[in-house]
Amino acid sequence: MSTVKSPSRATIKKSDIQTDFEVKSLDKKDSSANESNSLASNFKYLMAGILFGIVLVKSEVISWFRIQEMFKLQSFHMYGVIGTAVVVGAISVFLIKKLKIKTIHGEPITFSDKEFRKGQIFGGLIFGLGWAITGACPGPLFAQLGTGVTVVSITILSAIAGTWVYGKYRDKLPL
Amino acid sequence: MSFIEFIKQPWHWSVAGVIIGLIVPLLLILGNKSFGISGNLRHVCAACFPGNVSFFKYDWKKEIWNLVFAGGIIIGGFIAAYFLRDPNQVAVAPALATSLAEKGITDYSNMVPTQIFNWDNLLTLKGLFFFVVGGFMVGFGTRYAGGCTSGHAISGLANLQWPSLVATIAFMVGGFISANLIVPFLLNL
Numbered sequence: 001m002s003t004v005k006s007p008s009r010a011t012i013k014k015s016d017i018q019t020d021f022e023v024k025s026l027d028k029k030d031s032s033a034n035e036s037n038s039l040a041s042n043f044k045y046l047m048a049g050i051l052f053g054i055v056l057v058k059s060e061v062i063s064w065f066r067i068q069e070m071f072k073l074q075s076f077h078m079y080g081v082i083g084t085a086v087v088v089g090a091i092s093v094f095l096i097k098k099l100k101i102k103t104i105h106g107e108p109i110t111f112s113d114k115e116f117r118k119g120q121i122f123g124g125l126i127f128g129l130g131w132a133i134t135g136a137c138p139g140p141l142f143a144q145l146g147t148g149v150t151v152v153s154i155t156i157l158s159a160i161a162g163t164w165v166y167g168k169y170r171d172k173l174p175l
Numbered sequence: 176m177s178f179i180e181f182i183k184q185p186w187h188w189s190v191a192g193v194i195i196g197l198i199v200p201l202l203l204i205l206g207n208k209s210f211g212i213s214g215n216l217r218h219v220c221a222a223c224f225p226g227n228v229s230f231f232k233y234d235w236k237k238e239i240w241n242l243v244f245a246g247g248i249i250i251g252g253f254i255a256a257y258f259l260r261d262p263n264q265v266a267v268a269p270a271l272a273t274s275l276a277e278k279g280i281t282d283y284s285n286m287v288p289t290q291i292f293n294w295d296n297l298l299t300l301k302g303l304f305f306f307v308v309g310g311f312m313v314g315f316g317t318r319y320a321g322g323c324t325s326g327h328a329i330s331g332l333a334n335l336q337w338p339s340l341v342a343t344i345a346f347m348v349g350g351f352i353s354a355n356l357i358v359p360f361l362l363n364l
Contacts, residue, residue, distance in 0.1 A: 022214035022217075025234060049248045066267075123342075124345025127313055134310060155309060158310030159216055
């Protein structure tokens, strides 16, 4: 009889578990990170960010009041913004895949599937609790700062601290 | 009405939704980048204080585009606030205005309630929760969840990722609990 054990779950190091799919350069399939990091190549992302920032302010997505209304079911506004964005994004992604659209540098556009992790529930709940308090998720936090609400810099620094503490104690959390 | 006057008005949700939705293909086509803001909080940690934490040991320089994008959001916020500002007060649902008035929130001159979000409140119990604790939960929670509203609710759902739907539902449940049970309590502080 063989006594050789198959590798149990416990032998998988938590630091090897991928839970963050936002850092595309950590994705082995990704080739886009080889793109040059020059000032000129990053300028287009600056312009895209400026567009996004203007939209966030002009459509009141950065409004603390709008976030309260959303979570108290007092206004359709935020549901309209997010819902429309998802539909437009989904149609765009579908077309990119269907028509095999490439980047402006001629590289293929890649997508990675996300795996289910318990953190999406636990972390998601913690983020949601914080979101209603700050009245802003990360994008709007930066936009609020830009509008001149300088005290939001403390919120952003605290969010960076929260991210750091998560990274530090990640191995001890149910992932 | 001039063009500038026209765009100074608050934008309809459908206009914002379409433009935000188009950010997803825009970043993909510009350089195969996926839309997700909260990753920047991790990149700042990796760049400034990685410590001896394996989660922050990666080549953050490959993700500079996203930090530049976030810098653009700050500039965009500045442009919108100083050049495209709507002179009117922020409109809110009457039911919200009533409940906030009971808590002493009556100033609608800005999109964040200036009676809470000011430096004088920083060292108060209220400031501790609204800035420090709230911000900490946003940073901790988004990374634990692997994304925020942009990464999960918009680009994740746009790519039909069911784990992103789970995360989005968790965001909403947390938000409902917080806005209805916790925020009213914090406003009393």
